Amino acid sequence: xxxxxxxxxxxxxxxxxxxxxxxxxxxxxxxxxxxxxxxxxxxxxxxxxxxxxxxxxxxxxxxxxxxxxxxxxxxxxxxxxxxxxxxxxxxxxxxxxxxxxxxxxxxxxxxxxxxxxxxxxxxxxxxxxxxxxxxxxxxxxxxxxxxxxxxxxxxxxxxxxxxxxxxxxxxxxxxxxxxxxxxxxxxxxxxxxxxxxxxxxxxxxxxxxxxxxxxxx
Numbered sequence: 001x002x003x004x005x006x007x008x009x010x011x012x013x014x015x016x017x018x019x020x021x022x023x024x025x026x027x028x029x030x031x032x033x034x035x036x037x038x039x040x041x042x043x044x045x046x047x048x049x050x051x052x053x054x055x056x057x058x059x060x061x062x063x064x065x066x067x068x069x070x071x072x073x074x075x076x077x078x079x080x081x082x083x084x085x086x087x088x089x090x091x092x093x094x095x096x097x098x099x100x101x102x103x104x105x106x107x108x109x110x111x112x113x114x115x116x117x118x119x120x121x122x123x124x125x126x127x128x129x130x131x132x133x134x135x136x137x138x139x140x141x142x143x144x145x146x147x148x149x150x151x152x153x154x155x156x157x158x159x160x161x162x163x164x165x166x167x168x169x170x171x172x173x174x175x176x177x178x179x180x181x182x183x184x185x186x187x188x189x190x191x192x193x194x195x196x197x198x199x200x201x202x203x204x205x206x207x208x209x210x211x212x213x214x215x216x217x
Contacts, residue, residue, distance in 0.1 A: 007067070008042040016078075017051035023084065024053045026091070031055055033070075036094065037063030047073045052081035054114070057088045059096035059124060066097035070104060071166060072131075077108030085112040090124035090174065099126040102166045103212055115174035115186045123175070129168035132207070133214040135161055136200045140217075147195040169194045169209050 015032040024030065032055040035041045041058065049055050055075065059065040075086045086109055089096040104111065115124050134142050134157065142163040144153040153165035175187040194209045200217045207215055 007040045010042055010044045010047065012046040013048075015047065015049045015051075015055070017049070017053060017055050018078065019051075019053040022053045022082065024057075026061065029053070029057070031057055033058070034060060034062065035065040035068055036060040036091075037065065039066050041065045041068030041099070043069045043071070045069075045072045048076070049073065050076040050078050051086075052078040052084075054084050054086060054088050056086060057091075058099055059089055059094045060091045061094075064094040064096070066099070068096070068099045069102070069166075070100070071102040072104065074105045074107065075109065076106075081108075083109065085114045087113045088116055089113060089126060090116045090122070093122050095122045095174075096124040096126065099124075100166075100168070101126065101128045103129075103131045113172070113188070115188060123173055125171070125173040127168035127171045129166060129170075130209050131212045132165045132167055132196070132198075132209060133212075134163040134165075134198055134200070135214065135216040136163065137161055137217075140200050143199040145197045145199065146193060152196060167196065167209055 017030050017032055019030040032049045035058045058068055136157045138157055138159050138161045140157045142155060142157060144165055146152045152167055155163055157163045171191045172188050175189050177184045177186055196207050198205050198207060198215055203217055205215055
C-alpha cells in the first residue's frame with residue numbers, strides 16, 4: 001500500500017502476525033502496520049490485530065512517517081507470546097510526528113510506546129486520548145475548550161443530538177537517550193492536557209478526559 005499521494009483510511013480488517021523468530025529487530029520483522037516514507041501516514045480504525053511481537057512501527061527504516069491516527073482498534077497478544085510493547089516510533093534520523101492514539105483496546109498486553117530515537121535533535125512525538133460524546137439538542141452548537149481556554153473542538157450536534165470529538169489526554173515526546181544503570185534508554189516526557197470545558201449555548205460543564213466519556217446537556 002502506498003500512502004504518498006494522499007491520506008488513506010485502513011479500517012475493519014483482521015491481522016494475525018506470527019513472527020517465527022521473535023522478537024522483531026531492525027534486520028528482520030513482521031508488522032501489521034509499517035508506516036514510513038510519507039506525510040500521509042493514514043487513519044487506522046476498527047482493525048483487530050493479533051500478534052506475538054510489536055505489530056506497529058511508525059517512522060522506520062523506510063523513512064519518516066507523520067500524521068497517523070490509530071483509533072478504535074483492538075490489539076491482542078497471541079497465546080504463548082512473550083510480553084511486548086505494541087507500538088514503536090522512530091528510527092535513527094527518522095522521527096515520527098503528529099501520531100495520535102485514541103480509544104484503542106488491548107487484550108493480554110498494556111498500551112505502550114517504545115521510542116527508537118537515538119540521534120540528538122531528532123525527536124518523535126505522539127498523543128494519547130479518548131472519545132468525547134456530547135448529548136445535546138439536535139443542531140446545538142458545541143464548543144470544547146482546553147485548559148487554556150483555546151478551542152479544542154467545535155461543531156453541531158447531529159439529528160440525534162450527538163456530537164463526537166477525539167481529544168488527547170496527554171502529549172508525549174522522546175527526549176533523547178540517557179544512560180541509566182549502564183543502559184541507554186529513551187526518556188519520554190508527558191504533558192497532561194486532560195482538563196476540558198464543554199460549552200453548549202450559555203451552559204458549560206468541565207470534564208477530565210481519562211477514558212471514553214459521555215456528557216449530557
